[in-house]
Amino acid sequence: MKYNNVDEAIKLIKSGDAVFIHTAAATPKLLVSAMTERSHELKQVKLYSIHTEWEAPYTLPQHMNAFEINAFFVGSNIRKAVNNGHANYIPMFLSEIPKAFRSKHIPLDVALITVSPPDKNGFCTLGLSCDISKAAVDMANIVIAEINHTMPTIWGAGVIHISDIDAYVETDYQVYHTEVAAQTEEEIKIGQFIAPIIEDGSTLQMGIGGIPNAVLSQLKHHKNLGIHTELCSDGIVDLVHCGAINGSQKTIHPGTIISGFASGSLRFYDFLDKNPLVRLLESDFTNNPHIIAKNPKVVAINSAIEIDLFGQVCADSIGSMQYSGVGGQVDFMRGAGLSKGGKPIIAINSRTHKGISKIVTQLKQGASVTTSSAHVHYVATEYGIVNLNSKNLSERAKLLISIAHPDDRDKLNREAYEILKITT
Numbered sequence: 001m002k003y004n005n006v007d008e009a010i011k012l013i014k015s016g017d018a019v020f021i022h023t024a025a026a027t028p029k030l031l032v033s034a035m036t037e038r039s040h041e042l043k044q045v046k047l048y049s050i051h052t053e054w055e056a057p058y059t060l061p062q063h064m065n066a067f068e069i070n071a072f073f074v075g076s077n078i079r080k081a082v083n084n085g086h087a088n089y090i091p092m093f094l095s096e097i098p099k100a101f102r103s104k105h106i107p108l109d110v111a112l113i114t115v116s117p118p119d120k121n122g123f124c125t126l127g128l129s130c131d132i133s134k135a136a137v138d139m140a141n142i143v144i145a146e147i148n149h150t151m152p153t154i155w156g157a158g159v160i161h162i163s164d165i166d167a168y169v170e171t172d173y174q175v176y177h178t179e180v181a182a183q184t185e186e187e188i189k190i191g192q193f194i195a196p197i198i199e200d201g202s203t204l205q206m207g208i209g210g211i212p213n214a215v216l217s218q219l220k221h222h223k224n225l226g227i228h229t230e231l232c233s234d235g236i237v238d239l240v241h242c243g244a245i246n247g248s249q250k251t252i253h254p255g256t257i258i259s260g261f262a263s264g265s266l267r268f269y270d271f272l273d274k275n276p277l278v279r280l281l282e283s284d285f286t287n288n289p290h291i292i293a294k295n296p297k298v299v300a301i302n303s304a305i306e307i308d309l310f311g312q313v314c315a316d317s318i319g320s321m322q323y324s325g326v327g328g329q330v331d332f333m334r335g336a337g338l339s340k341g342g343k344p345i346i347a348i349n350s351r352t353h354k355g356i357s358k359i360v361t362q363l364k365q366g367a368s369v370t371t372s373s374a375h376v377h378y379v380a381t382e383y384g385i386v387n388l389n390s391k392n393l394s395e396r397a398k399l400l401i402s403i404a405h406p407d408d409r410d411k412l413n414r415e416a417y418e419i420l421k422i423t424t
Contacts (some may be wrong), residue, residue, distance in 0.1 A: 001167050006034040009144050009167040017109040020101075020136035025176040025263040026129035028114045028146040030169070035112070039066035039342075040162060048106065050094070050132060050325070051075045053176040053263075059087055064170045068134070072097055072132075073325035082322050091316075092369075094230060094260070096289035098135035111140035112339045115174065116153040118162045126149040126158030127176065128269070130280035131230070131260035134158050152273035154262070156280040177266050179314040180213065180234050186349050187214040189382040194301065195219055197378070197385065201249035203295035205229040205332045208263055211347045215301060219244055226250035227257040229294055230286050230328040233264040237271045251294045252281060260286040260328075278299050287328045292335025300307040300336035301345045302329045303368075305392070306358050309397040309416055311373035311388045313346055320366030333375045343387075345378040346371070350405040357408040359400050360413040379403065400424040 003009040011029060013019060019035070022028055025386045033047075036057040047058060050073040059081035069087035070093070071078055081087035089159055092100070100106045102195030113133065115124035124147065126133055134157050137143055143160075145168040152373035162168070183191075191214030194383045198204075198219065203226040206212035219225065226247040227236060236257065239245040247255045247324055260283045262272055285291060292298055304315045305323060316324045336342040348358050359381070363369070377389040379400060401424055416422045 003167055003169050004018060006030045006146070006228050008168050010034040010038060011062070012111050012142050012144060012167055013038070013042065013045065016044050017113060018037070018046040018048065018107055019110045020108050020140060021052055022113040022126070023049065023050050023129035024053055024261055025054040025116050025132050025134050026114045026127050026133070026151070026261070027054055027176065028112050030171055031112045031144060031146055033057060036063060039063040042066040044068060044195050046070060048108070050097070052077065059065060059386070061086065062260070070349070071325070074163050074322050074328055075324070079323065080148070088107070089322050089325065089358055091326050093134070093287070093326055094142065094283045095331045096281050096284070097132040098284040101132065101135040101139045104139070106396050108136055108140040109179045110142045110144060112144050113137060114148050114151055115160060115165070117147055117149055120423065122162045124160050124162055125155065126160065127154055128263065129261040130156055130158035131283045134282050134322045142166045147174055148172065150174050150271060152269045154272050154280050156258065157282050164321070175269070177264065177269065179265055181210060181211055183214045186382040187211050189338070190347050190380050191215045191218045193380050193385040194345060198222065198299050199297050199341065200224055202226070202297040203250055204297045204350040205292070205298065205300040205336070206235070207231045208233040209303070211303060212301060215347070217379040224249045226295065228252060228286065228292060228298070228335070229258070230260040230283060231258065232259040232262050233266045237268060240277065249295065249296055252291055258286060259346050283328070287331035289331055289335035289338060291337035292332060295339060297343070298336040298339035299343045299345065300332035301347050302333065304346050304348050304358065305368070306363060307346060307379060307400065308360050309400055309412065309422070310393055311376040311396050311400070312363060312369050313371035313376060314363050315370040317362035317366070317368045324363040326370060330375065331410055333371050337375060337377065342376055344375065345380060346376060347380045350381040350408070351404065352381055357404060357412070359404040359408070359412065359414060361419055367422055394422050394424065
């Protein structure tokens with residue numbers, strides 16, 4: 001049913017409901033705001049989401065009695081609330097969340113989504129986010145949508161007929177987007193170290209940000225690259241235009257770009273809109289390690305907050321402070337490791353912007369081990385790239401110290417012996 005405004009549509013939410021909020025650049029800003037404004041008349045509404053964009057007004061203290069916040073990924077808009085106890089983090093692999101919805105292990109009453117405008121036959125799409133969102137839409141008792149006329153139409157699993165939407169309003173504010181930041185000197189160097197080990201015919205997984213874009217910018221002379229990822233962004237556009245990405249060697253959906261969700265610039269969204277080369281699919285498919293591994297030469301590039309001298313990766317917390325989430329890192333590191341000719345890569349700056357080494361003797365107290373040492377193969381910084389696969393603990397420590405910031409190496413060598421009893 002069409003409503004004249006979001007305030008009318010959002011009245012379908014009742015106290016005690018479990019409500020899903022659409023992911024990332026597809027976050028329905030106006031519906032979220034209208035729901036929050038009803039906090040004085042709602043109680044014990046459970047909210048579920050992974051990463052969302054825009055503000056998250058429901059995290060403010062005055063709304064605590066209305067909402068119980070449950071996040072599978074902690075972004076900047078809810079980080080403070082999670083760490084002060086006003087919101088909850090649920091650690092789950094992105095590949096497993098759709099199953100939790102479909103099995104009703106996490107039952108959903110309402111899904112708040114953004115969709116692209118319906119075509120002449122009444123079909124909309126979930127636009128920039130399919131991931132766990134399609135399962136949420138399928139399982140929710142009530143679907144409330146913003147039909148946003150700036151949302152690109154993106155084909156794949158996220159097709160929904162307007163008759164399956166219980167309430168909708170039409171909007172035309174510009175969906176969330178970002179501009180491509182200039183690459184730093186360190187990011188360029190990391191890209192230059194990683195690019196040579198990427199073979200022609202590889203299938204790539206990489207996220208958003210400076211390092212993934214720096215790697216992609218070095219691949220314009222590669223051939224027959226494919227994309228199978230959980231998140232895609234601007235870096236793929238020029239590689240498609242120059243012919244480096246064509247997906248011809250992929251086993252799973254050859255000739256197409258496969259992703260779970262997308263986020264980037266307006267230029268990128270224009271590229272995605274009604275593009276027959278692009279398919280957004282559910283995360284229990286995109287992030288399934290066994291499906292990932294069927295593609296050849298999978299190169300998975302992921303980042304970390306810190307990595308210890310054994311090769312254990314912390315990517316989601318700073319000590320006991322929750323910073324992000326498990327996401328799909330383990331899914332793709334394992335999938336790449338199982339792929340014939342695959343290369344799982346952790347790519348990091350050697351230091352934080354505050355000058356603190358990201359290669360450490362031991363992870364901070366309370367830190368999560370996102371990716372185990374057994375999953376980790378390649379590690380790259382602006383000082384080089386090393387392969388830890390099949391290496392013993394002493395060899396791993398020596399290799400990791402060799403790509404740490406030069407000013408941190410003596411301390412790491414000393415601590416490797418004093419604390420870990422490892423001679424490097």
